[in-house]
Amino acid sequence: MSEAANRRQATFVSAEEVARLAGVSRSAVSRAFTPGASISVETRQRVEAAAAQLGYHVNHLARGLMRHESGIVCLVVADIHTPYLSRLLDYLSRALQEAGKAVMVLNAGRATKNVEAALRQTLNYRADATIVLSGTPYRSIARQCLESGQRLILINRDDHFEQTVGISVDHAKAAQTAAMLIRRGGYRRPALVSSGIGTPSLNARRDHFLEALRMADLTAQVWEGGPTAYQSGFQAGTELMTLPEPPDAVFAVTDLLACGVMDAVRQRFNKRVPDDIGVIGFDDIDQASWSSYDLTTFSQPVEAITAYTVRMVEQKSAEIQASSRTFEAPLIWRSSLRATLP
Amino acid sequence: MSEAANRRQATFVSAEEVARLAGVSRSAVSRAFTPGASISVETRQRVEAAAAQLGYHVNHLARGLMRHESGIVCLVVADIHTPYLSRLLDYLSRALQEAGKAVMVLNAGRATKNVEAALRQTLNYRADATIVLSGTPYRSIARQCLESGQRLILINRDDHFEQTVGISVDHAKAAQTAAMLIRRGGYRRPALVSSGIGTPSLNARRDHFLEALRMADLTAQVWEGGPTAYQSGFQAGTELMTLPEPPDAVFAVTDLLACGVMDAVRQRFNKRVPDDIGVIGFDDIDQASWSSYDLTTFSQPVEAITAYTVRMVEQKSAEIQASSRTFEAPLIWRSSLRATLP
DNA sequence: CTTCGATTTGCACGCGTGTGCAAGAATGCT
DNA sequence: AGCATTCTTGCACACGCGTGCAAATCGAAG
Numbered sequence: 001m002s003e004a005a006n007r008r009q010a011t012f013v014s015a016e017e018v019a020r021l022a023g024v025s026r027s028a029v030s031r032a033f034t035p036g037a038s039i040s041v042e043t044r045q046r047v048e049a050a051a052a053q054l055g056y057h058v059n060h061l062a063r064g065l066m067r068h069e070s071g072i073v074c075l076v077v078a079d080i081h082t083p084y085l086s087r088l089l090d091y092l093s094r095a096l097q098e099a100g101k102a103v104m105v106l107n108a109g110r111a112t113k114n115v116e117a118a119l120r121q122t123l124n125y126r127a128d129a130t131i132v133l134s135g136t137p138y139r140s141i142a143r144q145c146l147e148s149g150q151r152l153i154l155i156n157r158d159d160h161f162e163q164t165v166g167i168s169v170d171h172a173k174a175a176q177t178a179a180m181l182i183r184r185g186g187y188r189r190p191a192l193v194s195s196g197i198g199t200p201s202l203n204a205r206r207d208h209f210l211e212a213l214r215m216a217d218l219t220a221q222v223w224e225g226g227p228t229a230y231q232s233g234f235q236a237g238t239e240l241m242t243l244p245e246p247p248d249a250v251f252a253v254t255d256l257l258a259c260g261v262m263d264a265v266r267q268r269f270n271k272r273v274p275d276d277i278g279v280i281g282f283d284d285i286d287q288a289s290w291s292s293y294d295l296t297t298f299s300q301p302v303e304a305i306t307a308y309t310v311r312m313v314e315q316k317s318a319e320i321q322a323s324s325r326t327f328e329a330p331l332i333w334r335s336s337l338r339a340t341l342p
Numbered sequence: 343m344s345e346a347a348n349r350r351q352a353t354f355v356s357a358e359e360v361a362r363l364a365g366v367s368r369s370a371v372s373r374a375f376t377p378g379a380s381i382s383v384e385t386r387q388r389v390e391a392a393a394a395q396l397g398y399h400v401n402h403l404a405r406g407l408m409r410h411e412s413g414i415v416c417l418v419v420a421d422i423h424t425p426y427l428s429r430l431l432d433y434l435s436r437a438l439q440e441a442g443k444a445v446m447v448l449n450a451g452r453a454t455k456n457v458e459a460a461l462r463q464t465l466n467y468r469a470d471a472t473i474v475l476s477g478t479p480y481r482s483i484a485r486q487c488l489e490s491g492q493r494l495i496l497i498n499r500d501d502h503f504e505q506t507v508g509i510s511v512d513h514a515k516a517a518q519t520a521a522m523l524i525r526r527g528g529y530r531r532p533a534l535v536s537s538g539i540g541t542p543s544l545n546a547r548r549d550h551f552l553e554a555l556r557m558a559d560l561t562a563q564v565w566e567g568g569p570t571a572y573q574s575g576f577q578a579g580t581e582l583m584t585l586p587e588p589p590d591a592v593f594a595v596t597d598l599l600a601c602g603v604m605d606a607v608r609q610r611f612n613k614r615v616p617d618d619i620g621v622i623g624f625d626d627i628d629q630a631s632w633s634s635y636d637l638t639t640f641s642q643p644v645e646a647i648t649a650y651t652v653r654m655v656e657q658k659s660a661e662i663q664a665s666s667r668t669f670e671a672p673l674i675w676r677s678s679l680r681a682t683l684p
Numbered sequence: 685c686t687t688c689g690a691t692t693t694g695c696a697c698g699c700g701t702g703t704g705c706a707a708g709a710a711t712g713c714t
Numbered sequence: 715a716g717c718a719t720t721c722t723t724g725c726a727c728a729c730g731c732g733t734g735c736a737a738a739t740c741g742a743a744g
Contacts, residue, residue: 011491081425081428083423089447123354234633
């Protein structure tokens with residue numbers, strides 16, 4: 001079987017050649033690989049045999065050209081190496097594949113310029129849908145995506161667009177829960193830790209947390225700075241503990257930050273969690289369940305987000321509509337926060 | 343500018359329309375977007391203006407069809423959510439983008455069946471190159487990739503293929519260094535911890551470590567089981583410490599395993615690292631530098647691997663040759679291992 | 685003004701596929 | 715057997731682009 005394939009060198013085999021070998025027309029070959037097409041079982045088998053023998057694979061570039069549907073879904077993302085985003089990417093890519101889509105990843109750093117380039121590539125490859133996990137697209141290019149008939153899905157980007165599917169998490173409820181738990185734990189001097197990157201999601205968690213505290217006549221220290229990473233949390237913990245009135249509880253808007261805070265507090269200041277200081281995070285990354293941290297946090301509803309995203313990608317383009325869906329982030333109770341008043 | 347675009351609905355604009363608006367032939371449009379093509383500055387400007395006005399973007403599907411070069415590079419990968427692989431993916435995708443390639447991610451779980459499906463997709467989209475980060479491709483499909491003129495690059499897959507570019511890490515040297523450091527630290531009862539997944543890389547680290555110890559007349563406990571994850575390490579640590587003669591040093595073939603071991607040893611058995619037990623890992627994931635662990639480990643040469651991979655992707659297909667390149671994983675000295683005899 | 689070379693332009697073809705249309709084959713029914 | 719109906723099949727066109735080739739344009743030298 002390999003002799004025929006070996007003779008040809010460094011080139012793909014076309015439907016034409018398969019047709020010749022099978023003794024049918026090229027249309028028959030095309031139909032053999034198109035589900036639901038009208039073709040007899042006998043010719044289909046002959047085509048498949050010939051295709052297998054020659055090592056034929058339908059050219060999706062040409063198919064996409066004809067069908068006006070490339071089968072490609074673009075994922076615009078930054079900070080892939082981050083625990084939460086890499087998990088989301090894992091789920092999304094797998095689910096999209098199972099739905100028959102090919103996943104193109106556009107790594108778009110922080111700069112808006114890169115996001116623009118990514119959106120352009122999305123258009124170049126005629127992607128069926130574009131999913132933006134981070135970075136805010138220019139309105140002009142976003143509109144081009146929509147006008148070209150692409151579905152545009154924004155995950156965790158609370159800034160709203162027209163004609164766009166928005167998927168988000170109920171930050172308000174989580175933040176209020178965090179504030180409530182801190183009060184119930186008997187903590188008196190809460191603090192909020194966030195990064196200097198003003199992501200809409202992070203800002204929402206911060207604002208709702210502070211607001212909920214204010215309702216209960218409490219004010220919180222606010223520390224914001226650096227990237228959304230462990231090191232920023234470590235620095236936050238260090239600086240907060242050297243204040244004249246150090247906090248006794250911290251809501252970190254991200255688990256990575258929370259881990260940093262915990263390490264600083266325990267190792268640089270010998271404080272105990274949750275007795276001396278309570279910590280609560282957000283995302284439920286793998287490390288939150290590691291026994292060094294055992295962090296009380298809110299779980300990103302990754303499965304729900306993924307399932308809903310795939311549904312939105314699959315629906316016919318005629319019925320795309322602006323929509324906005326919010327999922328709840330359930331509390332994961334662990335040991336980094338005292339449950340009741342001391 | 344948007345009126346024209348608004349009138350059309352849900353469809354892409356073609357070079358034809360741009361040509362009409364600019365008052366030139368379609369060839370001119372094509373040449374305007376082809377670097378190095380023969381075209382006067384004046385017409386180029388008129389084309390670019392018209393293109394911008396209509397929101398034209400070259401169709402890379404059609405271009406790929408013509409050029410026999412899709413500009414797509416496929417990354418076959420599993421366990422994306424893992425710290426090491428997500429970092430590698432981050433670097434690779436960014437570097438490939440900068441080289442003008444579009445990155446298609448094929449999330450191929452563990453099953454070989456999925457890897458086969460991934461390779462098939464690679465062929466369907468006529469990818470210029472395929473990079474396999476995990477999973478072993480069937481020889482038959484791998485051969486088809488090569489016969490079709492694709493470059494096939496295997497990273498950290500020590501199983502060798504003909505006509506393939508292999509990129510790997512010097513596991514032997516690292517493992518020998520680990521053994522040496524453990525001896526020099528005055529540890530007497532070393533152990534090796536690995537997962538139950540017999541990846542070539544992991545096996546190589548294990549075998550060279552044991553071999554190096556044997557040269558020094560030492561034998562090691564070997565614990566292998568579970569996936570390559572924190573929990574497996576935690577379990578390993580727990581079980582090793584309940585042995586009649588528990589080890590006093592552990593080489594974990596992965597940082598994730600090492601973190602698990604450290605947590606088990608410290609929190610379940612109140613042992614101190616590195617005094618009671620020395621730990622050394624591999625990969626230098628982010629968590630290794632977290633102050634809870636401060637893990638001595640070997641750094642995956644991600645930058646070097648990335649740069650070399652891009653070089654291999656870019657070279658003309660005429661000169662693809664089987665080759666095999668190995669990079670060193672430098673030791674990152676931290677505090678989880680005693681430096682000198684006690 | 686003529687001639688020649690260099691540059692630019694348009695025409696037409698090909699890349700590999702899907703699909704409407706009409707013709708042909710097969711089947712069922714009277 | 716004759717006719718109606720359903721299935722198959724092949725032809726031809728379209729998808730959007732790159733590019734060789736020849737015609738056209740331009741500038742400069744004679």
